Amino acid sequence: MSDSVPARIIDGKAFASGLVDRVAAAAERLRGKTGVRPGLAAVIVGDDPASRIYVKSKGERAEAAGFHSETVRLPEETTQAELLAVVERLNGDRAIHGILVQLPLPPQIGADAVLAAIDPDKDVDGFHVVNAGRLATGGRGLVPCTPLGCLMLLKHELGDLSGLEAVVVGRSNIVGKPMVQLLLGESCTVTVAHSRTRDLPEVCRRADILVAAVGRPEMVRGDWIKPGATVIDVGINRVPSKEPARAAEGKTRVVGDVAFDEAAAVAGAITPVPGGVGPMTIAVLLANTYAAACAAAGVEAEPLDA
Numbered sequence: 001m002s003d004s005v006p007a008r009i010i011d012g013k014a015f016a017s018g019l020v021d022r023v024a025a026a027a028e029r030l031r032g033k034t035g036v037r038p039g040l041a042a043v044i045v046g047d048d049p050a051s052r053i054y055v056k057s058k059g060e061r062a063e064a065a066g067f068h069s070e071t072v073r074l075p076e077e078t079t080q081a082e083l084l085a086v087v088e089r090l091n092g093d094r095a096i097h098g099i100l101v102q103l104p105l106p107p108q109i110g111a112d113a114v115l116a117a118i119d120p121d122k123d124v125d126g127f128h129v130v131n132a133g134r135l136a137t138g139g140r141g142l143v144p145c146t147p148l149g150c151l152m153l154l155k156h157e158l159g160d161l162s163g164l165e166a167v168v169v170g171r172s173n174i175v176g177k178p179m180v181q182l183l184l185g186e187s188c189t190v191t192v193a194h195s196r197t198r199d200l201p202e203v204c205r206r207a208d209i210l211v212a213a214v215g216r217p218e219m220v221r222g223d224w225i226k227p228g229a230t231v232i233d234v235g236i237n238r239v240p241s242k243e244p245a246r247a248a249e250g251k252t253r254v255v256g257d258v259a260f261d262e263a264a265a266v267a268g269a270i271t272p273v274p275g276g277v278g279p280m281t282i283a284v285l286l287a288n289t290y291a292a293a294c295a296a297a298g299v300e301a302e303p304l305d306a
């Protein structure tokens, strides 16, 4: 059992880096064949510092992969009508294949109305109801980046997932629910747990695959995990530094939704935080933009899983 055999660490950072390389090479071939260069537009409203850093990084990564990249920065007081007009322009721009609107939006703008206005075939975040419907009915569409990244890591680690017991803790539209659909699509037996689930530790102990997408620091303990299970920790939580002096200065560190050391002593494989799921999100965003560009060019996208 597990105490003497520590879990394999699933290196999401390395996998994401390889995926970006594969996307860049495939995009180059697409351009050579059809003249189409994948284009990604990011729209940001207001001055939220974390959102600005995130959008800047997306633009830089897109350019590094050889994509055309456009960032639209709008002031905090932008109206919903003004933002919808920008989305409409990007929907009609043939150089743009992927549109993302950075959330959260200021209170005068309804996020649902804006996400619904994005052309579903350019919805590289996969949040549009049309893409949620395509995923739920087994159709082809753009899939939310974080859960698709989790699935890529799982398939790379385990190969065929068919018949495995999967438990997803969290049922948000952007992570938990699409994760459930993806695992169902791989013929797992899927349980979705949430804040009203009774005896969550017992439910988790059934899982061959445990995906935690909760937003509660280190909530999943070592004794919730079936020996040998594969654990995917989606959580990104800021907590005070372990060193009291640094914590007193307000210094923080990032932890996941899983108590890593305890879980790694029991699990067969586990994603660390940071360096697990996190780096996959932008890599999959580029992969989705490449796929959207292929669809626009009328050619089949090359498979990008390792």
Ligand code: NDP
Pocket (backbone or CB within 6 Å): 146, 169, 170, 171, 172, 173, 174, 175, 176, 193, 194, 195, 196, 197, 200, 213, 214, 215, 216, 234, 235, 236, 237, 277, 278, 279, 281
């Ligand atoms: P949400 O807050 O939208 O959803 C959290 C889910 O967890 C809800 O379904 C909620 O249940 C459930 N939950 C909350 N408390 C408990 C509890 N005590 N027991 C069981 N279930 C509980 O979060 P997100 O899905 O957006 O994000 C989840 C985590 O993933 C966060 O830490 C976030 O930062 C991270 N994240 C990471 C990304 C990455 O790139 N790696 C991308 C996106 C998110 P209920 O529905 O009943 O309220």
